[in-house]
Amino acid sequence: MLSVPLPFIVGLAVALTLYRSLKGVEAPGSRAYFTAFLLLYALQGMIVGLRFGYGIHVLEPVQPVTASIMPPLAFLAFRALAEPPPQKPWLHVIGPLALVLALAVNTNWVDLLLLVLFSFYGISLLRLTLVADGAMVAAPFHRAAPVLRAARLTAGLMLFFAVSDAGLALYTVRYGNSDVPAAVGLINLAVVAGLLVYYLSGEFLPPATPVPAPVDHVSDADQMLLARVAAALDESDLYKDENLSLAKLARRAGMPSRDVSAVINRAAGINVSQFVNNRRVAEACRLLRDTSSPMTDIMFAAGFGTKSNFNREFRRVTGVSPRQWRASGKRL
The missing domain is CATH 1.10.10.60 (Homeodomain-like)
Structure with missing residues (x-):
C-alpha cells in the first residue's frame, strides 16, 4: 500500500497556511509571485517526498534547483505588497543560475550556495517586516498584522532550512547518507510544530496592548x-x-x-x-x-x-x- 510521505503533507500545509494568511490582501504588485511561490513550495514538498519517501533518485539534481528558486521568490512575493513594487526582479535569478552552474561544474558548491541563498533572503525578508508600517502599505490595517506574521513565518522557515540543511550536509559528509530520510522526517516534524505555534499564537493568544512611546518634543x-x-x-x-x-x-x-x-x-x-x-x-x-x-x-x-x-x-x-x-x- 502506498503511503503519503510527510514532506507531501508539510509542503501542502505551509502553502495553505500562507494562502489563508494572505487571502483578501490588496497589493499594488503582481499576485503572480504569491501564486508561483505557493505552488513551488507544494511542489518542493512533493519532490522531497518522492526522493526520500519512494527512493526516486532521478529527482536528486532537480531538488536543489527548485530549492534555490524558493528564497528569492518568497522575498518577491512579500515585497510585491510594498510600495513601490519591486524593481528589477530579474536580478533575483542570479542565485538560482549560480546554483545550476555549480551543479554543472562542481557540486561541492551546491550546499554552500543554498545556505547563502536561504540565509540572505531569510534575513532580507525579516528586515522587510521590521520596517515600521512600511512593508505592507497596501494592506488594510486590519489585515496588515496577519500579513506581517505570514512574512515572518516564511523568513523563519527559510532561516530554519538554511541551518538544518547545512547541518544535514555536514552530517552526511561525516556519517554517510543512511540516516538522511529520518533526518528529513525530523526536519519536517519541526516545521509542523512551527506551524502549530504560528496558528495557535494567532488564534488564541490575546494581542499585547501596545504602549505609546514617550514624545519629549515635537517640532x-x-x-x-x-x-x-x-x-x-x-x-x-x-x-x-x-x-x-x-x-x-x-x-x-x-x-x-x-x-x-x-x-x-x-x-x-x-x-x-x-x-x-x-x-x-x-x-x-x-x-x-x-x-x-x-x-x-x-x-x-x-x-x-x-x-x-x-x-x-x-x-x-x-x-x-x-x-x-x-x-x-x-x-x-
Missing part, C-alpha cells in the same frame, strides 16, 4: 505634517473605510507612505494603525453618547470591521469597554 514641522495627516483622515470620513490602508491615507495626504508612518511615530508616539483607530474610537464615543444605536451599528459606522478589534482598540484608548463607556456617560 513645528512635525506638528504641521501630523495635522495634515489628521485632516486627510477626516476628509470625506476616510477613517470610516474598513479597508483603509497606509497607501490610501498617504495618497489622500499627498505624502509618501514612509513619511506618514514616520511623522506619526515621531509626533504621536504610536503607529499608523493606532492613529487611525484612535480617530475611529473618538467617533464611536460620540455615537455612544449622542445616539441609542445598537453597538454593532456603531462599530461599523466608526470604521471597525470586527467586534474583537473594536473592543480591543476601544479599551486601549479609553480603558473601558464600549458598554461601560455608554453606561457611565463618559466623554472622550
Whole structure:
C-alpha cells in the first residue's frame, strides 16, 4: 500500500497556511509571485517526498534547483505588497543560475550556495517586516498584522532550512547518507510544530496592548505634517473605510507612505494603525453618547470591521469597554 510521505503533507500545509494568511490582501504588485511561490513550495514538498519517501533518485539534481528558486521568490512575493513594487526582479535569478552552474561544474558548491541563498533572503525578508508600517502599505490595517506574521513565518522557515540543511550536509559528509530520510522526517516534524505555534499564537493568544512611546518634543514641522495627516483622515470620513490602508491615507495626504508612518511615530508616539483607530474610537464615543444605536451599528459606522478589534482598540484608548463607556456617560 502506498503511503503519503510527510514532506507531501508539510509542503501542502505551509502553502495553505500562507494562502489563508494572505487571502483578501490588496497589493499594488503582481499576485503572480504569491501564486508561483505557493505552488513551488507544494511542489518542493512533493519532490522531497518522492526522493526520500519512494527512493526516486532521478529527482536528486532537480531538488536543489527548485530549492534555490524558493528564497528569492518568497522575498518577491512579500515585497510585491510594498510600495513601490519591486524593481528589477530579474536580478533575483542570479542565485538560482549560480546554483545550476555549480551543479554543472562542481557540486561541492551546491550546499554552500543554498545556505547563502536561504540565509540572505531569510534575513532580507525579516528586515522587510521590521520596517515600521512600511512593508505592507497596501494592506488594510486590519489585515496588515496577519500579513506581517505570514512574512515572518516564511523568513523563519527559510532561516530554519538554511541551518538544518547545512547541518544535514555536514552530517552526511561525516556519517554517510543512511540516516538522511529520518533526518528529513525530523526536519519536517519541526516545521509542523512551527506551524502549530504560528496558528495557535494567532488564534488564541490575546494581542499585547501596545504602549505609546514617550514624545519629549515635537517640532513645528512635525506638528504641521501630523495635522495634515489628521485632516486627510477626516476628509470625506476616510477613517470610516474598513479597508483603509497606509497607501490610501498617504495618497489622500499627498505624502509618501514612509513619511506618514514616520511623522506619526515621531509626533504621536504610536503607529499608523493606532492613529487611525484612535480617530475611529473618538467617533464611536460620540455615537455612544449622542445616539441609542445598537453597538454593532456603531462599530461599523466608526470604521471597525470586527467586534474583537473594536473592543480591543476601544479599551486601549479609553480603558473601558464600549458598554461601560455608554453606561457611565463618559466623554472622550
